[in-house]
Amino acid sequence: MSYCVNCGVELDDTAQSCPLCHTPVLNPNKPVDMWGPKPFPTEKGEVPPVARGELALLISAMLVSVAVCCGVLNLFLRAERAWSLYVIGAAVMLWIWFVPPLLLRRLPVCLRLVLDVLAVALYVFLISLDLGGGNWYWHLALPIILLGGAIVLGLALIFRGGRRSILTTTTLIIGAIGLFLLGVELFVDRFLTGSWQPGWSLIVVTVCVALMIPLVIVRRVPSLREEVRRRFHM
Amino acid sequence: MPKHKKKKPDWYPLDNAGVLYASIQKEKYSAIYRFSAVMTEEVDPAALQRAVDQVMPRFPGFRVRIKQGLFWYYLEPNDAPGPFVRPDIANPCQPVRFKEDNGWLVRFYYYRRRISLEVFHALSDGSGALTFFRTLLAVYLRETGVDIPEGGGVLNIHEPPAREEMEDAYSRYAGKKVLRGGWQKTAYPNTSEAEPFYTLNVTMGFMPVDKLKEVAKRYGASITEYLAAVLMQAIMENQAAQRPHRPRPVALAIPINLRGWFPSKTLRNFILTVRPCIDPALGEYTFQEIVDRVHHFMRLSVNRQEMRAVFTGNVRFTANRFLQLIPVVLKNPVMSLSYRLVAARPYSATYTNPGQFKVPPEMAPHIQRMEVILGQATRPSPHCASISYGNVMEITFAGTGVSSETERRFFTHLVKEGIPVRVESNRTK
Ligand SMILES: [Zn+2]
Numbered sequence: 001m002s003y004c005v006n007c008g009v010e011l012d013d014t015a016q017s018c019p020l021c022h023t024p025v026l027n028p029n030k031p032v033d034m035w036g037p038k039p040f041p042t043e044k045g046e047v048p049p050v051a052r053g054e055l056a057l058l059i060s061a062m063l064v065s066v067a068v069c070c071g072v073l074n075l076f077l078r079a080e081r082a083w084s085l086y087v088i089g090a091a092v093m094l095w096i097w098f099v100p101p102l103l104l105r106r107l108p109v110c111l112r113l114v115l116d117v118l119a120v121a122l123y124v125f126l127i128s129l130d131l132g133g134g135n136w137y138w139h140l141a142l143p144i145i146l147l148g149g150a151i152v153l154g155l156a157l158i159f160r161g162g163r164r165s166i167l168t169t170t171t172l173i174i175g176a177i178g179l180f181l182l183g184v185e186l187f188v189d190r191f192l193t194g195s196w197q198p199g200w201s202l203i204v205v206t207v208c209v210a211l212m213i214p215l216v217i218v219r220r221v222p223s224l225r226e227e228v229r230r231r232f233h234m
Numbered sequence: 235m236p237k238h239k240k241k242k243p244d245w246y247p248l249d250n251a252g253v254l255y256a257s258i259q260k261e262k263y264s265a266i267y268r269f270s271a272v273m274t275e276e277v278d279p280a281a282l283q284r285a286v287d288q289v290m291p292r293f294p295g296f297r298v299r300i301k302q303g304l305f306w307y308y309l310e311p312n313d314a315p316g317p318f319v320r321p322d323i324a325n326p327c328q329p330v331r332f333k334e335d336n337g338w339l340v341r342f343y344y345y346r347r348r349i350s351l352e353v354f355h356a357l358s359d360g361s362g363a364l365t366f367f368r369t370l371l372a373v374y375l376r377e378t379g380v381d382i383p384e385g386g387g388v389l390n391i392h393e394p395p396a397r398e399e400m401e402d403a404y405s406r407y408a409g410k411k412v413l414r415g416g417w418q419k420t421a422y423p424n425t426s427e428a429e430p431f432y433t434l435n436v437t438m439g440f441m442p443v444d445k446l447k448e449v450a451k452r453y454g455a456s457i458t459e460y461l462a463a464v465l466m467q468a469i470m471e472n473q474a475a476q477r478p479h480r481p482r483p484v485a486l487a488i489p490i491n492l493r494g495w496f497p498s499k500t501l502r503n504f505i506l507t508v509r510p511c512i513d514p515a516l517g518e519y520t521f522q523e524i525v526d527r528v529h530h531f532m533r534l535s536v537n538r539q540e541m542r543a544v545f546t547g548n549v550r551f552t553a554n555r556f557l558q559l560i561p562v563v564l565k566n567p568v569m570s571l572s573y574r575l576v577a578a579r580p581y582s583a584t585y586t587n588p589g590q591f592k593v594p595p596e597m598a599p600h601i602q603r604m605e606v607i608l609g610q611a612t613r614p615s616p617h618c619a620s621i622s623y624g625n626v627m628e629i630t631f632a633g634t635g636v637s638s639e640t641e642r643r644f645f646t647h648l649v650k651e652g653i654p655v656r657v658e659s660n661r662t663k
Contacts, residue, residue: 008646043323047329048335
């Protein structure tokens, strides 16, 4: 038998180091038994994931039921307007948002975001069908939705690469908001007048840039960063 | 026409401790504990399976599955095949899945000479599980050809289960007066960096009971009080090593088996925790002072009247009309939060000592030692549990944190007091 030279407890013959203080076992009179049985199994057991199929089924059933009921009601109530498309569209959108992530545990975040954005686009498309607004949908709503989706996707890709400091995160989010609003004005102008004359979005962008400058400086200068970290415990 | 016999209800509600353990259940956390017996011979898995098959029907409180009703969880008899004995694994006390493994809430493992039983805490406390385990070991030994008589804590598996074994003893003994504990201060959490899911670091220490008793006596305390004091000191040293601006109090949750004060044969939960506490912000405490404080606190707070008033409050809480009507899916998050605030936040660790494991003399030569593991806490900090058998005291630290400082300080303290300690662990580095 060997004892830990550091804490004085008797150790198992197969122990290569003390489980309490991690001091290696070095006993010339009794080398570590490398092949003997360990006191505990070494094979790890897997914990089965919680099955979510039932929940997915329940949500699906509820959404289908709502969509079908409203669709049928639409045939009798105010049949001149396709108002049920609003409800059905919402049901489809909610289904795409919640059910695939429940069923596919390993759904990549990016793919999920793309699906979510497409669901929003589909919903707005159904609304435009009712309002007879194919024009504004293709030239205004869809570009804005896709731009928003692309920016969120970009942010997700950047943040996926591990932990970012709260300074970087804030800077990037403010920048993304500025970019998005700039794009919104671009599409609105082109839809209304056919030419781009940046106005209010320039003010927003200026504000965003002004907010980002101090953050970038603090992020870049180590002494400032340390000071902020100390003051705010970040 | 013959009169219809009134059919016994085949489901039953959880007791008030069980309600709590079921509602704090998460994907990555279940309240699980494990008892193990290390036999003198290699375990025969086939004989163990035969023993499990014979013993389960005698213990209807363990042969159940848990179901989610609209307002509460409930238990119903489980007629699914199993439970099946399995080769043991390196990371014990895994979270249970209510809908998988045929709904079983007890698990059986074997590894070389060790037989292990894992129980979901909503079913039973340590005392009930040890009665079940003792009977299982007796039937297992009979299956391997050893003649073990009934009695001496071994239940007769050919008798029908007694009604009293299934009673909710909390409700039976609940009184009229309710004692509400005040708001407890947040204790030092004793956490360290969390291991990846699912890892449970288990470290066991073995020592002679007579030696331990002698040292405890020198401090004027029982073994439980002495070990609780050593643990509190270890946690206080952990905190002091971090040099906090304002040290937090160090407090333990120590479950008390209520059967000693309120006679009951129940095999379900019947425990209450007490909270010895030391506030290092008030100044230094010598070890003798810590022991004295724990000793006197335990003697003062463990009494029939106060304990009854406390669990009466718990029974009233689950019987509350208003709470009854909240759907269980909404109740779970609320119960889970209140567990964190009331049952986890004011404690640095849990220390449980089910005491001496006694068996009929015919069984004794076949069991070498007993072990106990209290499964993961809701945060990465170790729990402590101990059990003695013959002259071997076994103390386990188990947790999902990386640090082994608590157990190092604890066991080296015992070594310095002259108690020889042997250590085994499932840690790989
Ligand atoms: Zn050591």
